[in-house]
Amino acid sequence: xxxxxxxxxxxxxxxxxxxxxxxxxxxxxxxxxxxxxxxxxxxxxxxxxxxxxxxxxxxxxxxxxxxxxxxxxxx
Numbered sequence: 001x002x003x004x005x006x007x008x009x010x011x012x013x014x015x016x017x018x019x020x021x022x023x024x025x026x027x028x029x030x031x032x033x034x035x036x037x038x039x040x041x042x043x044x045x046x047x048x049x050x051x052x053x054x055x056x057x058x059x060x061x062x063x064x065x066x067x068x069x070x071x072x073x074x075x
Contacts, residue, residue: 003075006068013065020058
């Protein structure tokens with residue numbers, strides 16, 4: 001019973017990880033990013049805040065995923 005609950009939590013954490021990683025913007029945007037990104041850096045500051053939040057959420061989800069994986073291995 002406990003192992004089943006841990007497995008369900010692990011699946012949910014895995015889905016959350018996939019979602020947060022896919023929502024993050026890429027580090028290199030190519031040529032179009034260098035042209036359009038310059039104006040965005042000057043006038044739009046909200047993108048960085050969202051990326052930082054998603055990075056923190058991803059880090060917490062990874063830590064929880066690793067812990068629940070160890071718990072499952074012990075069970």
